[in-house]
Amino acid sequence: SREWHLLSRPVGWPQPEDFALVEAEIRQPGTGEVLVRNKYLSVDPYMRGRMSAAKSYVAPFELGKVMQGGAVGEVVASNAEGIAPGDHVLHFGGWREYATIDAKQAVKVDPDAAPLSTYLGVLGMTGLTAYAGLLRTASFKEGDSVFVSGAAGAVGSQVGQIARLKGASRVIGSAGSDEKVKLLVEEYGFDAAFNYKNGPVGEQLREAAPDGVDVYFDNVGGDHLEAAIGSLNLGGRIAICGMISVYNNTEPAPGPKNLARLIATRGRIEGLLVNDHYDLQPQFVQEVGGWVRSGELKYRETVVEGIENNLEAFLGVLRGDNTGKMIVKV
Numbered sequence: 001s002r003e004w005h006l007l008s009r010p011v012g013w014p015q016p017e018d019f020a021l022v023e024a025e026i027r028q029p030g031t032g033e034v035l036v037r038n039k040y041l042s043v044d045p046y047m048r049g050r051m052s053a054a055k056s057y058v059a060p061f062e063l064g065k066v067m068q069g070g071a072v073g074e075v076v077a078s079n080a081e082g083i084a085p086g087d088h089v090l091h092f093g094g095w096r097e098y099a100t101i102d103a104k105q106a107v108k109v110d111p112d113a114a115p116l117s118t119y120l121g122v123l124g125m126t127g128l129t130a131y132a133g134l135l136r137t138a139s140f141k142e143g144d145s146v147f148v149s150g151a152a153g154a155v156g157s158q159v160g161q162i163a164r165l166k167g168a169s170r171v172i173g174s175a176g177s178d179e180k181v182k183l184l185v186e187e188y189g190f191d192a193a194f195n196y197k198n199g200p201v202g203e204q205l206r207e208a209a210p211d212g213v214d215v216y217f218d219n220v221g222g223d224h225l226e227a228a229i230g231s232l233n234l235g236g237r238i239a240i241c242g243m244i245s246v247y248n249n250t251e252p253a254p255g256p257k258n259l260a261r262l263i264a265t266r267g268r269i270e271g272l273l274v275n276d277h278y279d280l281q282p283q284f285v286q287e288v289g290g291w292v293r294s295g296e297l298k299y300r301e302t303v304v305e306g307i308e309n310n311l312e313a314f315l316g317v318l319r320g321d322n323t324g325k326m327i328v329k330v
């Protein structure tokens with residue numbers, strides 16, 4: 001079985017020599033464990049944080065050991081009650097072909113209810129992030145005008161569509177290519193969208209949201225955050241979900257220049273961590289699952305084939321190669 005190890009902690013952009021794909025023995029499950037053959041692996045921006053030694057909400061990846069991440073696979077051997085060979089499970093033993101895991105850390109998923117990969121994306125962690133972040137952290141209410149960055153990605157594309165389905169007065173998105181911008185407006189029903197590479201974000205946002213924004217869902221940080229504060233309406237709320245524009249920086253990024261505007265707007269800015277919101281999971285799957293089935297909420301996945309391309313897929317997320325959730329098919 002092949003698995004990916006972190007060999008050294010990247011400084012700046014991760015380099016191929018920081019990683020190795022190594023051959024490892026498959027361990028048969030001990031008491032309470034199951035052996036899973038992985039079918040889909042998740043690559044996520046937060047993994048960049050785990051590659052560094054800095055203290056955070058998840059422990060750093062250990063050097064010389066297999067990395068972890070979301071994965072869906074088929075149970076091929078079980079030494080645990082309630083899970084049998086042939087069952088499919090969502091678990092955290094990604095970045096490897098086979099995983100021997102504690103059955104308590106595995107959640108059964110139904111391959112007939114939805115495509116397996118969606119349990120990593122639209123109906124999984126990134127979907128819940130969008131749902132909880134918009135409805136809870138940003139206290140979205142009907143009639144709000146919503147701006148989301150990273151809008152063609154896994155989280156962002158769902159934030160915009162949930163806002164639309166819940167009665168936003170205007171949904172504005174930004175993304176890094178004209179093609180992605182077109183998708184936002186033509187397929188996902190955003191009212192306006194712009195390519196942040198085409199000009200200053202502040203100017204493009206003012207044009208796209210002439211009446212300002214009530215909610216900004218931040219996936220990017222930097223000049224996007226600064227622009228959003230500049231366009232914030234009275235009582236506006238900002239949910240800080242991610243700041244992908246700075247993940248590979250070696251120096252701290254300069255802060256927004258217009259933070260004082262939060263005083264005049266009584267604006268609220270709040271961090272969001274999906275881990276705190278799993279109580280919403282059943283409600284999220286029911287509501288968003290319904291929209292996915294009816295076609296009211298659309299999603300895309302960018303699927304990269306082969307465990308040997310796991311690292312390239314991860315780097316692709318940081319570069320913006322993906323539209324929607326980036327998935328590795330083993």
Ligand code: NDP
Pocket residue numbers: 044045046125126129150151152153154155156174175176177180196219220240241242243244245246272273274275317318319320321322323324325326
């Ligand atoms: P995405 O599917 O959105 O992929 C990341 C996207 O970020 C890329 O496709 C790229 O698209 C964009 N991007 C990369 N660099 C930049 C840059 N410098 N400026 C602007 N955009 C950039 O990933 P996810 O949906 O999984 O995650 C989105 C954000 O949410 C991330 O910041 C992530 O860390 C965060 N997150 C936070 C969670 C939490 O609990 N707080 C949980 C899950 C995710 P483009 O072509 O548009 O540049």
